[in-house]
Amino acid sequence: MNFQKDYDVIVAGGGIAGVAAALAASARGSKTALIEKTVYPGGLATTGLVYIYLPLCDGYGTQVTFGLTEKLLIASLKYGPGDIPENWKKENNAIEEKRYRIVFNPASFILAMDELLEESGVDVWYDTTVTRTFTENNLATGIEVFNKSGFGKLNAKVLIDATGDADLAHYAGLQCPTRDNALAAWTLEHVANEPGQRDLAENVKMRIVGCSNDKRTGEFLGIDGAKVSRFIRKGRKKYRELLAESYESGRNNRKDRFPLFLPAMAQFRMSRRIDGEFTLNDGMEWMSFEDSIGMVADWRKSGYVWEIPYRSLLPRGLDNLLAVGRCMSSEGDAWDVTRVIPTAAMTGEAAGVAAAMTVEKRTTTHQLSVKELQQQLSSKCGFPLHFEDVGTSRPEK
Ligand SMILES: Cc1cc2nc3c(=O)[nH]c(=O)nc-3n(C[C@H](O)[C@H](O)[C@H](O)COP(=O)(O)OP(=O)(O)OC[C@H]3O[C@@H](n4cnc5c(N)ncnc54)[C@H](O)[C@@H]3O)c2cc1C
Incomplete structure (x- = not known):
């Protein structure tokens, strides 16, 4: 020691x-x-x-x-x-x-x-x-x-x-x-002109990516090192896809919608x-x-x-x-x-x-x-x- x-x-x-x-x-x-x-x-x-x-x-x-x-x-x-x-x-x-x-x-x-x-x-x-x-x-x-x-x-x-x-x-x-989880990635983003209930401030809101907690498949267990890593990578990938889709559809562009911060720990509800x-x-x-x-x-x-x-x-x-x-x-x-x-x-x-x-x-x-x-x-x-x-x-x- x-x-x-x-x-x-x-x-x-x-x-x-x-x-x-x-x-x-x-x-x-x-x-x-x-x-x-x-x-x-x-x-x-x-x-x-x-x-x-x-x-x-x-x-x-x-x-x-x-x-x-x-x-x-x-x-x-x-x-x-x-x-x-x-x-x-x-x-x-x-x-x-x-x-x-x-x-x-x-x-x-x-x-x-x-x-x-x-x-x-x-x-x-x-x-x-x-x-x-x-x-x-x-x-x-x-x-x-x-x-x-x-x-x-x-x-x-x-x-x-x-x-x-x-x-x-x-x-x-x-x-x-133990208990497994559904995929979740809550991020903070800047998004113009999209007011919602959970806004933190003007144009700053929480974006929730992932499934409801009912959709647990056994894939994500918060006490398994490999699964924790996969959970984090999958959550961020889903968020990238969400942004890409909103840019490609023309609903948003990278000036009016962009990430402010991403979770720095895995979002497991129960483990x-x-x-x-x-x-x-x-x-x-x-x-x-x-x-x-x-x-x-x-x-x-x-x-x-x-x-x-x-x-x-x-x-x-x-x-x-x-x-x-x-x-x-x-x-x-x-x-x-x-x-x-x-x-x-x-x-x-x-x-x-x-x-x-x-x-x-x-x-x-x-x-x-x-x-x-x-x-x-x-x-x-x-x-x-x-x-x-x-x-x-x-x-x-
Ligand atoms: C997707 C999601 C959405 C949620 N939504 C809400 C909501 O809207 N409102 C709400 O009230 N709650 C919500 N929750 C639940 C809530 O945020 C947490 O469950 C609650 O904050 C639990 O607090 P805790 O202190 O028990 O555990 P945690 O917040 O998990 O804290 C545990 C701490 O221990 C540290 N730690 C872990 N292992 C070690 C170790 N070996 N050595 C040293 N440090 C260690 C971690 O880094 C962490 O800081 C949500 C949870 C998730 C995952």
Whole structure:
């Protein structure tokens, strides 16, 4: 090993889930490291150009997700040019139907997250890839990383897997379910006189190339190196073809339509996840859990809200590892609900608090008192934990 360092909490993966986890752990006084293989915070949301912050509300005017999830949403707008919907500017729980969702500029969000991370004192390691997880008697104890300095060993009392692909759990030898994807390539382009719903600014819009998520063929699995590369090449080829077709047809020319930026990470919606102590599954919306650590709204349709149980962040068979965001334990349709930005931020923050409390109380993530965790989440982070806390309920048919 070329270097070694000790932390209380290590967060692997600097996507939205990882950033929220690191900020939350550090805010409670834990010596925290955030390890990210690219040079940007934000993962798919920024590096992957997925620039819609999906709703924090139930679709009937009631906000269900708070804390860092909302703070990050607001931060994403700081350096322009997006806005919060008018009805959500006035007060929380504005009783209006327009959902609390925004379009943000990925580059602006990167700057804002850099700022939050700097202020927090989190030790951020960019351009550093996790290559191995160390375990000892069913406890996660550290990771091996690789960067320009060579290989290093980073030790921690608690680890958070925010890699989106459950890399830490997989490297620890745990069985992790996988799922394939449809082809996707979201790009940012300049296109004149083609206003649309998802415009970032005048003449700047998102161009979505690829199939709907229903069209999965097994060709694209985000945990297979060769398939990842093929996915990226195919997505960019499709986009080249789209541009060529629009020039040849005379609809556009290379002066009024051209790419501004392309995703710098593969846009896999789901790849690999932990097999948790509890797995959220289809039909579990409106199910109340005693160990709920917060709520998220179904982004696809109004009137569906999910409580997230603490157990869905805890992998079976390994203590002191929490998994958040895209790689928490969800299956089927529920995975499609929990894999998005608001859930990443919410589970990240909850795991960051849980990790710091585990360190403070010299216990393990499995033995941590859920009651005490819930008490801290609601009193310190402003999390409502159950449907009745915000007065949302299953709408009448
Ligand atoms: C095509 C597509 C469209 C989407 N549309 C939307 C949308 O409109 N709105 C929405 O809210 N969500 C959308 N999503 C989902 C959403 O963007 C992500 O799922 C969410 O941001 C997940 O965040 P995360 O932090 O869990 O994971 P990720 O964003 O995947 O972050 C993981 C991070 O870990 C890093 N990492 C991975 N492995 C390692 C390693 N071994 N070592 C070090 N670092 C590592 C990665 O570089 C990355 O930065 C979409 C996703 C896709 C693919």
